[in-house]
Amino acid sequence: MTRPVRSLAEIERDETLHPEDGWVDMDVRWLVTDATVGARHHAMARVLFRPDGRHLGHAHANADEILYILRGRLCVTLGQETVSVGPEDVCYVPAGMPHALRNRNGSEPCEVLMIYGGAASVEAAGHVLRPDLVKSAPQPRAEARWVRPLATVPSDVRLTLDTGWVNMDVKWLVTDAALGARHCVLGRTVFPPGARHEGHSHPQAEEALYVVRGRGETLDGDTWHPIGVEDVVFTRTGVRHGFRNPSPTEPCEALWTYGGVGSLATAGYVEMR
Numbered sequence: 001m002t003r004p005v006r007s008l009a010e011i012e013r014d015e016t017l018h019p020e021d022g023w024v025d026m027d028v029r030w031l032v033t034d035a036t037v038g039a040r041h042h043a044m045a046r047v048l049f050r051p052d053g054r055h056l057g058h059a060h061a062n063a064d065e066i067l068y069i070l071r072g073r074l075c076v077t078l079g080q081e082t083v084s085v086g087p088e089d090v091c092y093v094p095a096g097m098p099h100a101l102r103n104r105n106g107s108e109p110c111e112v113l114m115i116y117g118g119a120a121s122v123e124a125a126g127h128v129l130r131p132d133l134v135k136s137a138p139q140p141r142a143e144a145r146w147v148r149p150l151a152t153v154p155s156d157v158r159l160t161l162d163t164g165w166v167n168m169d170v171k172w173l174v175t176d177a178a179l180g181a182r183h184c185v186l187g188r189t190v191f192p193p194g195a196r197h198e199g200h201s202h203p204q205a206e207e208a209l210y211v212v213r214g215r216g217e218t219l220d221g222d223t224w225h226p227i228g229v230e231d232v233v234f235t236r237t238g239v240r241h242g243f244r245n246p247s248p249t250e251p252c253e254a255l256w257t258y259g260g261v262g263s264l265a266t267a268g269y270v271e272m273r
Contacts, residue, residue: 117184
């Protein structure tokens with residue numbers, strides 16, 4: 001069986017994204033797309049904004065966008081608001097909203113996980129430059145409509161052992177209820193030593209998982225595969241999958257997405273232990 005895990009180190013930078021098209025000093029590596037893994041409903045990339053790197057004003061007519069800051073700081077203009085965001089902040093950009101991104105630090109890079117919801121490639125998302133976007137003065141992060149710091153998001157205490165969520169700390173960062181997302185969900189889970197998500201499937205959604213720290217094992221069908229930092233695994237709609245942390249001492253932290261839906265309820269959840 002083919003190992004379903006892809007490592008960031010094995011993925012080449014996208015050389016087709018040019019400054020004249022708005023991608024200035026950006027290192028974009030596509031983890032999940034239609035061409036790479038057969039995704040249909042969303043795409044995921046690791047983006048490194050080099051010092052003073054920026055994505056000029058643009059919009060995606062056919063896709064929502066989610067940005068999760070892994071390290072560094074980013075100045076983000078979302079429609080009428082501009083805000084400075086940092087590690088563990090998440091930004092949601094509704095389809096069609098003009099936005100621009102810039103790393104104003106002259107010496108340190110900014111690393112971002114970027115997701116398109118509703119399109120499985122940059123072409124399908126409909127990338128259109130918007131040079132008319134007016135960048136306002138940065139406002140306090142707490143007042144920004146489209147930004148959520150991870151620290152302000154409560155853990156979901158409704159997910160219980162009897163339905164397969166074993167000792168997991170789950171936070172729903174972007175959903176239909178939280179920010180009005182229609183085509184993608186972003187969540188963060190910490191798996192303490194011994195924690196696991198039992199085998200299950202989502203009849204209405206595909207899923208991708210990216211490891212931020214620690215190591216674990218991912219279930220694909222009936223087979224477990226090792227997965228570590230900067231690895232990504234993609235699961236097609238309806239396929240049995242799960243996750244576990246076999247380490248006796250170290251936690252594992254992962255970011256994950258549902259593509260094509262805005263909530264767990266619309267994704268569907270079928271236990272397949």
